[in-house]
Each structure stands twice: as C-alpha cells, then as structure tokens.
Amino acid sequence: MADQTRDQAIASPKTYADPEAYHRLFAELRRDDPVHWTEPEGFRPFWTVSRHADVAEIERQNDKFLNAPRLTLLSVRAEEVIGRAGPFRTLVNMDNPDHRAYRGMTQAWFMPPNLKKLEASIDALAREYVERMVRLGGACDFVSEVAVWYPLRVIMTILGVPPEDEGFMLKLTQELFGANDPDLRRDGDPDIRRRVAADFFDYFRKIVVDRRQNPRDDVATVIANATINGQPIAEHEALSYYVIVATAGHDTTSSTTAGGLLALLRHPEEFAKLRRSPDLLSSAVDEMLRWESPVKHFFRTAAQDYELRGRKIRAGDNLMMCYWSANRDEEVFADPHSFRIDRSPNRHLAFGFGVHACLGQHLAKMEIRALFRELLARIDEIELAGEPAWSEANFVSGLKRLPLRYTVRAEAA
Numbered sequence: 001m002a003d004q005t006r007d008q009a010i011a012s013p014k015t016y017a018d019p020e021a022y023h024r025l026f027a028e029l030r031r032d033d034p035v036h037w038t039e040p041e042g043f044r045p046f047w048t049v050s051r052h053a054d055v056a057e058i059e060r061q062n063d064k065f066l067n068a069p070r071l072t073l074l075s076v077r078a079e080e081v082i083g084r085a086g087p088f089r090t091l092v093n094m095d096n097p098d099h100r101a102y103r104g105m106t107q108a109w110f111m112p113p114n115l116k117k118l119e120a121s122i123d124a125l126a127r128e129y130v131e132r133m134v135r136l137g138g139a140c141d142f143v144s145e146v147a148v149w150y151p152l153r154v155i156m157t158i159l160g161v162p163p164e165d166e167g168f169m170l171k172l173t174q175e176l177f178g179a180n181d182p183d184l185r186r187d188g189d190p191d192i193r194r195r196v197a198a199d200f201f202d203y204f205r206k207i208v209v210d211r212r213q214n215p216r217d218d219v220a221t222v223i224a225n226a227t228i229n230g231q232p233i234a235e236h237e238a239l240s241y242y243v244i245v246a247t248a249g250h251d252t253t254s255s256t257t258a259g260g261l262l263a264l265l266r267h268p269e270e271f272a273k274l275r276r277s278p279d280l281l282s283s284a285v286d287e288m289l290r291w292e293s294p295v296k297h298f299f300r301t302a303a304q305d306y307e308l309r310g311r312k313i314r315a316g317d318n319l320m321m322c323y324w325s326a327n328r329d330e331e332v333f334a335d336p337h338s339f340r341i342d343r344s345p346n347r348h349l350a351f352g353f354g355v356h357a358c359l360g361q362h363l364a365k366m367e368i369r370a371l372f373r374e375l376l377a378r379i380d381e382i383e384l385a386g387e388p389a390w391s392e393a394n395f396v397s398g399l400k401r402l403p404l405r406y407t408v409r410a411e412a413a
Contacts, residue, residue, distance in 0.1 A: 010320075017389070030050045035054060050322050055321045060353065067298075068094070071092060088244065101228050132146060133145075133378075143401055147255075150254070150371060151250040156246070159207065159218070169246060174251075176197075211223075257288075265384055281369055287346060293324035296394060297394070302317045380406070
C-alpha cells in the first residue's frame with residue numbers, strides 16, 4: 001500500500017467501520033513501520049504508534065508525552081472551529097498538576113470498595129434489560145434495544161439524570177462520537193461538536209445547581225461541590241467533567257458488550273466454554289475488551305526530543321496511540337486474532353495505561369459481567385439474524401447494529 005493511501009486509511013472513519021480492513025492495515029504497520037510518520041490530506045501530520053510496547057512506553061512517561069493540546073484525530077477544519085483539544089476540558093486532556101487534582105476528586109468514588117454499594121442495583125438493571133430481550137419475543141437488534149440503554153441507565157443513575165432524559169443523552173453522545181457516521185450525525189451541521197457541547201452544557205448546568213442546593217450520595221454531587229486548590233471548581237471544568245462521565249461512562253461499555261457478544265457468536269466453541277464454566281466470566285470480559293477496544297486512539301504531544309523504536313521524535317510532534325492495534329500485537333499476544341475467553345496473561349490496553357488509565361474501568365467491568373451473567377442464565381440458543389454494522393468513527397466506535405434471534409430458557413419464559 002502506497003504511503004499516501006495508507007495515511008488516508010489510518011485517518012478515515014470508514015476504516016474503523018470495517019474491522020478486517022483495519023486489522024490488515026495495522027498488521028502491516030506493526031510489521032513494516034510501527035512508528036509511522038503520517039500525513040493524511042486534511043489533517044495535521046502525526047506519528048502513528050501501532051505496537052503495544054511503544055504505546056505503553058509513551059503512556060508511562062506522562063511528563064515527556066503530554067495530553068494537551070492535541071487529544072484526538074480531528075481534521076484541520078474541525079480544529080479551526082473547536083480548537084485542537086475540542087470543546088471540553090476533562091481529565092483526558094489535562095496534564096499534571098491539574099490532572100492529579102481533578103482525578104483525585106472522584107477517584108475514590110470509582111474504586112471497587114465504593115462501587116460495592118452499586119452492585120445490587122447494577123444486577124437488577126441487568127435483569128431488567130435481559131427481561132426486555134425476553135419480552136421482545138425472540139428477536140431484537142441487540143445494540144439499539146439493549147446494549148446502548150443498559151450502561152446508559154447505570155451512568156445516568158450515578159449522575160442523577162432521570163429516565164425520561166436518557167434518550168436525549170444518548171442522542172448527544174452518538175452525535176459527539178459518531179459525527180462522521182451517516183446514521184448517527186446531526187444532518188447538515190458542520191459545527192457538530194461545538195453544538196453538541198453547548199447542548200450538554202445547557203443540560204448539566206441544571207444538575208450543578210440542583211446538587212449544590214440538594215446534595216446527594218452520588219458522583220454528580222461530588223463534582224458540583226468540588227474544590228480545586230482551595231477554590232470551587234470552575235463552571236467549564238465542572239460541566240466538562242459531567243460530559244466525560246456521561247459519554248465515556250456508557251458508550252465504551254455498550255460497544256464492548258455488543259462486540260463481546262458478537263465475538264462469542266462467531267466463536268461458538270468459546271461461547272460453549274463460557275456456558276460450561278461461568279467462572280471464566282471475568283477473564284472473558286477482559287478478552288472482550290481486548291477484542292473490541294472501543295477507544296481506538298488518543299494523542300500525545302512530545303514535550304522534548306525522544307527516540308522511539310529508532311525514530312527521532314521532535315518536541316512538539318504529535319503521536320497517535322492506536323489501542324486496537326496494540327491489543328492485536330503479535331509480540332504480546334499469542335495468536336492475537338483468536339478470541340479466547342481464558343486468555344492469560346491478558347495485558348490489554350483497552351483502558352489505557354499509566355496515570356491516565358480509565359477511571360471508570362472497574363465500573364465498566366462490573367456492568368459487563370452483570371449483563372452476561374444474566375444472558376447466560378436466561379437466554380438459551382442465540383444467533384445472528386442479519387449482518388452486523390459498525391459506526392464510522394475513528395475515536396470511540398463499535399457496533400451500531402447487531403440483529404439477533406434467540407430462544408429463552410424454559411424456566412425463564
């Protein structure tokens with residue numbers, strides 16, 4: 001593949017909607033040019049980093065590779081409209097000391113000891129959404145009727161968003177992450193991300209006011225009443241915090257849930273193994289995360305000159321860390337294109353690595369385990385009822401359609 005064609009494919013959202021094409025492309029990069037200077041038309045140039053060890057090397061040195069100012073792959077035109085960092089200021093585009101201070105606000109809340117109090121309610125929600133499958137009578141689109149709604153309800157409960165507003169939150173999330181997908185974007189809106197941000201901010205301002213007047217035992221109250229360096233959290237940072245919890249807190253989980261189920265359907269021997277040995281569920285969830293890698297990339301900016309795999313990285317250069325590629329790295333994973341629910345070790349980077357590792361990873365795993373426990377208990381035979389389809393998005397992406405046929409266990413009917 002010629003370099004210009006390859007570079008356009010790296011940037012194109014269509015590549016990420018075709019997993020086979022993506023994995024062919026990035027297998028070539030890992031083999032031939034794992035730190036690849038990339039100059040796609042319409043984008044500022046960057047280094048594409050495709051191997052696991054190199055991504056981890058960058059992530060662990062957060063003093064040498066900074067999150068600001070370039071966070072994700074945006075066209076020059078989009079950057080001119082909303083800025084290189086996008087319309088939000090969140091943990092993912094902060095560096096120390098701000099990152100340390102803002103992460104510390106909610107870190108304890110998202111740790112396993114605190115999440116135990118949510119376990120019963122998450123299990124109940126998992127039962128509710130599998131019951132929805134039962135009521136649908138043996139056929140559904142798993143993405144649009146189950147996978148997107150279940151983690152959304154969990155995270156909206158944590159944020160105090162009422163059920164009647166969940167559809168609005170889902171619409172905004174899909175428009176934000178699916179801005180290039182013809183089925184998900186807001187039609188005819190060239191300034192989509194800034195307009196979606198304004199809609200999010202208008203909504204969450206009401207939550208801030210309410211939680212300051214009526215504090216509760218939820219993460220929304222923690223954010224609204226936080227202090228940073230002795231001062232109340234600024235409005236833009238508070239609203240951005242809500243957005244990152246609301247969006248990353250459900251979209252990535254729904255992508256992993258749907259992608260994980262599809263992987264089980266395409267590897268029936270692994271599905272049978274999981275049914276025989278449900279104690280493998282935690283391991284299976286990690287393999288689903290490796291397999292699907294819903295966050296496809298983040299950027300870092302070199303703070304100083306650096307040599308990476310023989311390449312001279314200059315201060316100010318941008319590097320795109322490609323997690324889906326890193327999670328199929330032949331140097332780390334035996335037979336990386338095989339889905340194995342008992343894979344061990346499984347050092348996947350689906351949640352990132354180092355100080356910027358995903359704050360919500362324990363909650364996400366808890367949710368996915370709960371849903372699959374319920375699926376295994378209540379759904380008997382299950383198969384594809386049509387072709388799956390993936391969203392055209394190069395940042396956060398996953399399945400947008402997964403049509404299924406299934407039968408319900410007799411005792412659950």
